[in-house]
Amino acid sequence: MLEILGKTNIDFMGKRKIAFAFSGVMVMLGLVAVVQIARGAANLGIDFAGGTAVQLKFDQAVRIDEARKALESNGVGDAELQEFGQDNKLLVRVKASTTIEEKTAERVLGIFAKEFPNNKFVVDSSTEIGPTIGKKLQEDALIAVVISFAGIILYIAARFELRFGVAAALATFHDVLAVIGAFYVLDKEITLLIVTALLTLAGYSLTDTVVVFDRIRENLRMRRRESEETTVNNAVNQVLSRTIVTSLTVVLVLIPLTLAGGEVLHDFSLALLWGVIFGTYSSVFVASPLLLLWPGGQGRLLKRS
């Protein structure tokens, strides 16, 4: 029997103060990021903010500063450039709450055709989104988040107990906020795809938490004289190897996707990767200790069954 971990007996609950401090910092960071996003001060993707993105594939490499100079001298000064090295690809983004009637995409193409006459390119993709659409997408994304969270809390509260539902929801919020915070710090673009990734990692993190909770519930029903803290700690230790093996397999899947999945999937997979890591951490260090914080919660589950 090959085992990463044998039978463990780590005092996870005893370390909850350190964990809460660390998580507190991550959550604060995430909250700052959310406020900045709401204020429009964060790096919002054009699908939310409105604007134009054009991705070009050149025959020869284009230096990013030359491209910027070419755009600036032709009156497109507020563009953001990003290159994908090995394929000679260049992504030009112009965020503006202007209408599409201005034809920013065509202007950008015209400038590159004029300034780099010897370096032919094809248009990989071009996206233009009016500000009204961005608003609608933001609303839709928000609705999706609220509905899925409400559904999940209700489901867990029904299957377990209210405190489990609340603890699971808080831990999930923690994971989502931590990833948003990390994206904000690294100035990564928040796109619709990233929101999808956030929702997925919320689902994943919950799955992970539910597995741990399931064991805690089982042990609470069977416990004799141990304190609640010991019971929770034992449950976490019992499912620890499963928790780690599962996360490991998902990480095994996500790493190739992040490294070789192409530019469209890169940030998406990266968000999921962080999400899995935070999700695993939070099931053990956040969700389970939170159960102990519930006032007057001692032994209620035992009586209920």
Added chain:
Amino acid sequence: MKKVSGRVWLLLLVMTVSVVCFVPSYQPVLQALPAWAKAVLPNKGITLGLDLQGGIHLVLEVDEDRAVEIAVDRSVNSLQDLLVDKKIPAESVKRTGPQHMTIQFQNAELKDQIRKLLDDFPSFLEVESSGSSTSVVWELREAEIKRIKDSAINQALETIRNRIDQFGVAEPVVQRQGLKQIVVQLPGIKEPKRAKDLIKETALLEFKMLDEDGQVKLQLPSRVPKEQESDVVRQFADKLPEGDQILFERVIEKDTGREYRVPYLVKKRVMLTGDVLSDARVQIGQFNDPYVSITFDAKGGVEFERITAENIKKRMAVVLDNTIYSAPVIQERISGGRAQITGTFSTQEANDLAIVLRAGALPAPLKIIQDLTVGPSLGRDSIEKGVKATLFAGILVVIFMIVYYRLSGAIADFALVLNLVCLMGALSALTATLTLPGIAGIVLTIGMGVDSNVLIFERIREELRNGKAVRPAIDGGYDKALLTIIDSHVTTLITGVALFLFGTGPIKGFAVTLCLGIAINLFTALVGTKVIFDLFNQRRKVETLSI
């Protein structure tokens, strides 16, 4: 222990159905099949999303207010005609504001006469408070405004559909979204710009007379560079005779390829519009220059004959979307209901012009509010990279499971393959659209599918550690993991459903694969692998378990 054979048959059945369902998605195999098989199978499977095969996704908005204005303008025109017919000497009829028209006259006695004409315009009512003894204001009824707006979008939808049909795109999507938006998806299109122009063009064809008496006509420049159009309009704004406007003809110099604009003084009054066309075709003229030959319907033909008869030796402008294509002199009465639109255009432009004329005009201008264009090369790259990364990820997981759980790991790997086969079959049977996030969704279900097996295996290991024999350990492991697996899958399913309901485009594709994947996971983890364990146990008494 339950009977095994029933579940083995179920498993085989599910696999067979999945493979059969998947066949239509893979054209080479489908084509190689005998005719009877093709007849039985659906001919459509998984479609690739725009991000994978390239194409355009547009969201258009109809300018409803403009549609109302256009309707009022039309009523202004017919009221003018009516006043001339009835010989009522009104001074002017104008659209004032988006939904009002004002009729002015010098003699206050005319007021009652003009009021009576309101009977012929049932969609208007008179505004009591406004107007004076020498003017009347009519307003379009609210119900009529609503009807116009509503029909504007339906008409636009119909027109766009017609144009795209004639342009020739495989599997286009043209749908209404919400109250005033239209979604157009054209997969695999090679000339995105041309297609967009074709969709967006209002294509309002009008015949208007030139004003050749006005003094202003002599002062107009003979031609200007195309940037100076608005300068000319501004310069002459307050000199124009009542009821006239300046329109431009687009001229391209054959030798240099330079573009110019030739200004014309044109009477605003519309003699005839493109509504009365029955056909439009491209013809090649004697100098090898393409032109569009149009055919009027019966009513239009009569009308055109009357107009040409009344205006012999005068010039008539052929105007499309406020640009003059040509302004020929009417030499004689034209009967037979045919006319030509000439101008400097390429064969392709002439072709597109014929398409938009045949398909009809849009009721109002369209605004593109979302435009996603994906070139075919990016799609190919994405598929290649996505598939490669998926395969690689799959192999890593397969190896890991065998190393960690040995024979049991191999059984889990079998479940993984079963999972993929079922998922592809289900996607194919639903003729789902596979997008790039959809591929990511598949990869994620692979990861989560493994999770169920890990849960079960860890439970079995625990049972074994507690000293149970192999068979009870397996049964115990499955039983105890069951609830956990259901709970964890349901929570993820809730997220998936929320994404499906409120997500758009590529996110929907992700949600579809995620939800299907979860459902199939449950089946393969709880039925698929258990059957195999039971099969092993049935044959002989197993002393040790390779786990």
